[in-house]
Amino acid sequence: MHADVPLLEVQNLCISFRSHGRNVPIVENVSFSVNMQEILAIVGESGSGKSVTATAIMGLIDTRDVKITGSAKFRGQELIGLPQKAFRQLRGRHIAMVFQDPMTAFTPVYTIGWQIDEQIRAHERVSKSEARARTVQMLGNMGVPDPERTANRYPHQLSGGLRQRAMIAMALSCNPALLIADEPTTALDVTVQAQILDLIRNLRHDYGSSVLLITHDMGVVAETCDQVMVMYSGRVAEFGPGDAIFAQPAHPYTAALLDSIPPLTGPRPTRLPSIAGSPPSPSERPAGCAFAPRCNYSHKSCETVPPLVTYGQQSVACVLPVEGRALPSRAVTKDLA
Template sequence: MSTDTHSPPLLDVRDLSISFTSRGQNIPIVENISFSMAGREILGLVGESGSGKSVTAMALMGLIDAPGVTITGSVRFKGQEILGLSARQFRALRGREIAMIFQDPMTAFTPVYTIGWQIDEQLRVHNSLSRKQARTRTIELLAEMGVPDPANTANRYPYQLSGGLRQRAMIAMALSCNPSLLIADEPTTALDVTVQAQILDLMRKLRTTHGSSILLITHDMGVVAETCDRTLVLYSGRVAEEGTTQDLFAHPQHPYTAALLASIPPMSGPRPERLPAIPGGPPQPAERPVGCAFAPRCTYTHATCLPAPPPPLHVVGPDQRVACVLPTEGTPLPRQACSTTSFAV
C-alpha cells in the first residue's frame, strides 16, 4: 500500500447532497457525504444497489445536469472547488485530470466508431497530438492493458470485442491522458471470474505505473478486500461506516457492514450451506424513516434508533468512523468469518 497521506488530499468531498424534484417533491438521493482521497490511494465505495454510489460518481464528474436536480456541498480537487464549474470547464477537466470507467463499456462506447478512433479523439483533444501520434499512443495503451494484437483491435467496433476486451479498452481510454483520479464504477460487473481477476490485477498496477488514485465503486466486498486501502460504506444515500479496509473487515462497527461481510463465503473452515441474507430491502428515497434508515432491517434495533435523526459519524478507532449508536453503548458485533480474508493491498 503506497498512499501519500502527508500531502493535502487529492480529492476532498464535504457534505455532498444530491436531490431530485419529482411531482413537486424534493427527494434526497445522497445526504451529507464526506470523504477524502490521498494521492495514489484506492478507496472503495460500497453498498447495495440504490445506495447512491453511482450518482455520487456522476456528480464528481459533473455529469448530472438534468433539470430539477440540486447539488450542494463542496468538492475540492487538487485544492480547487469543482462543484459548480461550467460545462466547458468540466470538459477540460474530464479525461485529462479525472477519468471514469463506466459500468457497462458496451453502452459507454459509441457504437458507430471504432475503439481506436474514440481513444484517438481523446488524445487529440486533450494532448494536441497529430492523427499519427494519437494512433501510435492508442496502440501502446491497448498493449499496456494486455489487449492482444492491439493494432487490429483498434480498428474494431465495440460490438466486435468480448466483455473483457471492451473493459480493457475502456481502461485504456480512461488512462490515455494520465489522469490523477480514476473513478471505476463496477468495473468487473458481468465478467467471468478469470477476467475479473485480470482486471483487478490491472487496476492495482495503475497507481504504480501511472500514479493514479482510484475510487472503486462496487457492491462486491471480496473485490474491496483484494483491492482497496480504505472503504466507505453507503446505505440509503448516507455514510454508514468508513475506515481502513483491514480494520473495517476485521472489526465492523455498523450492523450493515457486518451483514455485508457475512455474505462473503469464508476463506477457511467449513463452508455454510446457505450464506446469511439481509432481510427486506433498502427504503425508497422518498420513504426513508425519520431515524436510522437501516433500522427496519437491523437485528439490533431498539427504541433510540427509530424516532431520532440518524446519528452522525463518530470516531471508534484511529482510522474508523461509524454512524451507529451501538459502539457508544458497548454492544459488540459478532466477528465475521470473512475477517480471515487475505489482503493484497
C-alpha cells in the same frame, strides 16, 4: 500539489431530485477524501447512492430537476457548480471514469481506436499518427492481445473483458490523476474479473493514479482497496482503512455485508447468510437510521439519524457503542413480517 493535501476532498455532499412536486434526497451529507496514489472503495447495495455521487463529482448530472449542495474539491478546485466548459478541460485529462457497462459507454459506430485517438487529441496537441501510436501502446499495456488490430475493431466485435480493458485504456490515455471506476467487473467471469482488478491495483504504481472504486462486492474491496466507505440509503454508514473494517466492522450493516461473503476456509455453509428486507426507497426513507428496520440492534435511539462518530481508525454512523458489543457472527436475518 503538497503530499498531505487530498487529491479529492468531498464535504457534506447532498443530492436531491425533484419528484412529484417535492425534493427527494438521494445523497445526504456524504464526506470523504482520496489521497495521492490511494484506492478508495465506495461500497453498498444498489440504490445506496454510490454512482450518483460519482456522476455528481464528474459533472455528469445534467438536469434542471436536481439540486446539488456541499463541496467537492479536486486539487483545491471546486467542482460543484463548475461550468461545463471548465469540466470538459478536467474530464479525460485530469479525472477519468470507467463506466459500468463499456458496451453502452463506447459509441457503437466508431472503432475503439478512433475513440481513444479522439480523447488524446482533444486534450493534447499531437498528430493523428502520434495519437494512434499511444492508443495502440495503451491497449497493449492493458493486456489487449494484438492491440493494433483491436484498435480497428468496433465495440460489438470485442468480448466483455476486452471492452473493459479498452475502456480503462481510454480512461488512462491522458494519464489522469484520478480514475473513477464504476462497477468495473460487473458481468465479467471470475478469471477476467481478477485480471481487471490486477490492472486497477497496479494503476498507482504504473501511472501514479488514485482510484475511486465503486462496487457492491466486498470481495473485490478486500483484494484492492486502502480505504473503504460503506454507504446505505444515501448516507455514509462507515468509513475507515480496509484492514480495520474487515478485521472489526463497526456498523451492523458492514458486518452483514461481510458475513454474506462465502467463506474460503472451514465448514461449507448449507446456505449463505443474507440481509433481510430491502433498502428503502429514497422517498420512503425512515425518519431515523435507514438501516434500523433490517437491524437486530435497532431500538428507541435509532429513531433519530445517527451522527458519524470516530472510534479509533474508523468512523461509524451508529448509536451503539463499539466497545463491549459483539456484532453478529452471521448476517442479520431478522424477520420483518
